[in-house]
Amino acid sequence: MTTPAAPAPAQKVNRLGLPLADYRGGKTTLCAGCGHNAISERILEAMFELGVPSERVAKLSGIGCSSKSTAYFMGRSHAFNTVHGRMPALATGAMLANRTLLALGVSGDGDSMSIGLGQFAHLMRRNLPMVYVIEDNGVYGLTKGQFSATADRGATLKTGVVNDLPAIDVCALAIQLGASFVARSFSGDKRQLSALLKAAISHRGTALLDVISPCVTFNDHEGSTKSYAYMKDHDSPLHELSYVPAQEDIAVEYDPGTTVEVALHDGARLRLHKLEEGYDPREKVAAVARLMETARSGEVLTGLLYLDAKAPSFLDVLGLPEAPLATLPEAAVRPPREALEEIVEGLR
């Protein structure tokens, strides 16, 4: 980034003319080094780079360290920090009321895989248009380090307690339940996470991102399978990803033998440079099979695991009009006098 001979560089702005600072939020109260802080950074960068107006975004979260993080980015957006495990229902209601919103849900493994598993399942099944980020660290941080349901069997706590139940694979579950965009990433993989977040924002339907996000205080030790060290050794990316925005119509040379492009709903594309032969993220059964294989071997498969860019979203299924239901004028939502007269006549 050297621009010799240039005058003092102007502050970089996005297509709305806004600087990155405009997408920042409150100061984080999470631990230094927490993976969640890195994810917050990636989210606000992605929103900045795509030029998403903060006013359009509704940030929703449940309860836990992850759910607190919505206060630490995009301070101008509306937000609702709800109750434990029930963010999906609140997000569903908000989108029913105003489908022009861009819903961004931030949850944790405890929030979504234990107390909120039912709501998680039904949101995936409905394919509600939203970006759903799970900041997955395998432990309950705010209550000081109990195992969550995504902790791997055999993983240990600092106290020596061993987890003897199998882990719930968030992504395999989401694919099976009907989510139309399912990805896994690592808070430490800046490039991959950025591309996936942007692709998720471009998607119409539920875009689920399970982001392994180490808890530096309670789950970053030897014996943890959600630590920085473990991820460094076991992160197994499916592909290298580049996000190509809809506005950029630049034809870039790529080798069709090693690279594929998938089209996203808003015209953007995600370019997958294949590291793994023969993996096609449009194949549901293969995706689940691959997840189960890697789970057995202890590898953490990351990248875009599954995509169906054309699956109808819940709002399409309901046939809702383009205008938000919340602000339809009275004349549109109170039937005329004659309607009541007709109904009353039928009850005589």
Next chain:
Amino acid sequence: MSGAATAAARPEGHAATSQRVNDFSIQVATPNGSGSQSSNTVLLRALFQMGLPVSGKNLFPSNIAGLPTWYTIRVSRDGWIGRKKEIDLLVAMNPETARDDVLGLPPGAVVVHDAPLPLGALREDLFFYPVPFDRLVEGVTPEPKLRKLLRNMAYVGVLARLLSIEPAEVERAIGKVFGKKARAREVNLAAARAGLEWAGGIEKRDDLAVRRMDGNAGKLIVDGNTAAALGAMFAGVTVVTWYPITPSSSLVESLIGYLRRYRTTPDGRPTFAVVQAEDELAAVGMVVGAGWAGARAMTATSGPGVSLMGEIVGLAYFAEVPAVIYDVQRVGPSTGLPTRTAQGDVLSTAFLSHGDTRHPLLFPGTVEECFAFGGEAFDLAERLQTPVFVMTDLDLGMNNWMAEPFPYPEEPMDRGKVLSKADLERLGGFARYADVDGDGVGWRTLPGTDHPKAGYFARGTGHDERAAYSENPVVWERNMARLARKIDGARALLPAPVLAGDGAAEVGIIAYGSSHHAVVETVAQLRGEAGLAADYLRVRGYPFAAAVAAFVEVHRRVYVVEQNRDAQLLSLLKLDLPAALLPRLRPVSHLHGLPLDARSVTDEILDREKERHP
């Protein structure tokens, strides 16, 4: 073997000299799922069409087929439409319950029963009419399955003849009930005629009869759930979420039907969203999400659902989000008696959720109010930015009531304090939870408002006026005090209590909801039977209007009539009234799960009054 030949002799002391005209109750006992519902509706409608004040109540089991069901119709020339405790005419079609049903009748009652049931010998003080139902419907259709159903329409014909219901009105009612289904209409007409014809050949020995009168001109017959659904639709509801639960399911099902018919855009898109949620937690969560985003959102449920909703209702109370929740109450605790009626959720709903919470409750007492309180509830929820409960019950919700035609809502909707983009441009910003108007209600913005200062962080955690996280004790206390003030403001906004009487009596009665229909009759019985004058105040909202305390103030003894064990509304009154007034309150509580009847209430009040003046 004709019915006339096998009928028992006239019971002693019950000569049919003085007729009981337009004042009796009918009970039809059938096994659940045997198809008696349309027959009972035809019977009710035929009586209604003759101008008689009627009401119909279905007493059904938590079961799809087989368990006993009773349907009662009351005909009352005086216009009483609460349940009548005594049954005057029994139609015994259910072998399983017939014996007990007959043994429970008062002397002089009439029994129309399936001829094979050996009931005639059970009592000598009743009028028995054994009817060969199988034979009556033999000629109507060759299909055995259909014949079984048509036996029910045959008893309608028999009753029509015995009670002098005009056959033309029975035929009209059949036309109404079966509508465009021509074949169903024809066979049912034939079955009713078979019953009429057969009964024409027997001797009428009892004294029950109806005669055309002008007692219901202009009225409708409708159940409370349908009325509530219409109220919500005309209140402009846009988001409806639910999880099926008796007795509230028919409210939402009825609403879905009306919305589909009357709430689409010119290009055929719905101006509403209905979601059958995965449970009640999700149902209310969606309502709160939608309310936060500015929609008029509602759910309907019953006690078990309300229990599940507690946590999210607390969030909505504290984050100050409008929500409308219909609680069609049934008998708890736990699964309780899911198909029986009660007013058992009053206390727990008023304070639903942990911490200091309090929620406005509306108590519709009639189907007219089930309709009207839809608009009230949505206006109030948005005005106060808080969850509002409409406390109806199974009796009101699922039974058939006469009603005045619902008036079209003339007032524009009150969407509450919402700042638009233009407002924000003018103001330069806002503090979400600041009490700028002195009523405890802050101004809010809706997500999506296109202004850089529009956003705020809604949360269930401690927060200051600008919605920022705060653990400051002073900020916390100030906020909680404001919330208390805000909910207190509902006293003047909720529908005012209704006073019957001149307020000069020594005895007062307070009641609410479906108890109303028994209590108005009780007031008349007290005066007519014991010369006891009583004023009656019907409470329609919580927190209580000032008029409630004023009513207790001017009455020496105040009976609080309700359908629960623990005198729940009375308990709320105790928290609200000055201590000096509390000794005046006396509970009259019923919790048997049957719709409240005037006789029981009257007898209890008279007993208690006698204790005072032996």
